[in-house]
Amino acid sequence: MSSPIKTYCIIGDPVQHSLSPIMQNSAFSALGIKSSYISFRVPPRELKTSIESLKSIGIAGFNVTIPHKISILPYLDVLDNTASKSNAVNTVKNEGGQLTGYNTDLYGFIQPLYKRNIDFKGIKVLIMGAGGAAYAIVTALSYEKEIGEIIIVNRSTQNASNLVQHGLKLGLNTHKDDFNNLSKLALQSDLIVNATSIGLNNESSPIGRDNINPKSIVYDIIYKPIITDLLGKAKDVNAKVVYGYEMLLAQGAQAFKIWTGLDAPIHAMKKALFGIFGEPQ
Secondary structure, eight states, X not given: OOOOOEEEEEEESSOTTOOHHHHHHHHHHHTTOOEEEEEEEOOXXXXXXXXXXXXXXXXXXXXXXXXXXXXTGGGOSEEOHHHHHHTOOSEEEEETTEEEEEOTHXXXXXXXXXXXXXXXXXXXXXXXXXXXXXXXXXXXXXXXXTOOEEEEEOXXXXXXXXXXXXXXXXXXXXXXXXXXXXXXXXXXXXXXXXXXXXXXXXXOOSSOGGGSOTTSEEXXXXXXXXXXXXXXXXXXXXXEEEOXXXXXXXXXXXXXXXXXXXXXXXHHHHHHHHXXXXXXX
């Protein structure tokens, strides 16, 4: 008797842009696993009922994206250390009706920087955004004890203040600054991270080309479009860039392992993302 097909999904709003379905379905296919992965739009007001529905239909697991990474916390039964430390969740596993939250964004964010052999000692980090992804980013950076400082810039100053407190609790020299000072701050930063949704719809980055130091590293966690306005400006001045798809791929591989217990077929997942054209240089 064949085993039943397991279903996984990603929840968020918006979610139609997500490349997780094509990436995870390619991984299942590559290893001959009878599973499917779909996207599921969940407006904020419907989060609680949607989680209850997913549990009732026996969803095997799901990913969580904007704007639910923090607001989902009360609806989970157990939090893994990665989730409790970052106070945000992007991956959930359902085991017999018990929902366990994880945060694979920590690994997803930091791995591309490790691949580039980044020296974190004394660096100045500028983070735009104060949502769930930003919490994971600050938490990932907390493992690098010699970072000089982390500056949070966000349109909501209260959210920025909350993230600053999170960073301070993790032992990081963290503070916030005014959004109006973004250009000046960017020019003085060694690592610039866009953890907002600015660029998802091809919007112009609030950081201008003249405010990017060629010696800086510019990291945009948005993966579609692959080259956002911010990354395009960074490439124009020959700054080192980190693409959002790199974080997507690394965190997705971790989620796959949590769900299946197997190492993810990275090559198949990457091929699904880029097809015959290959990854950008």
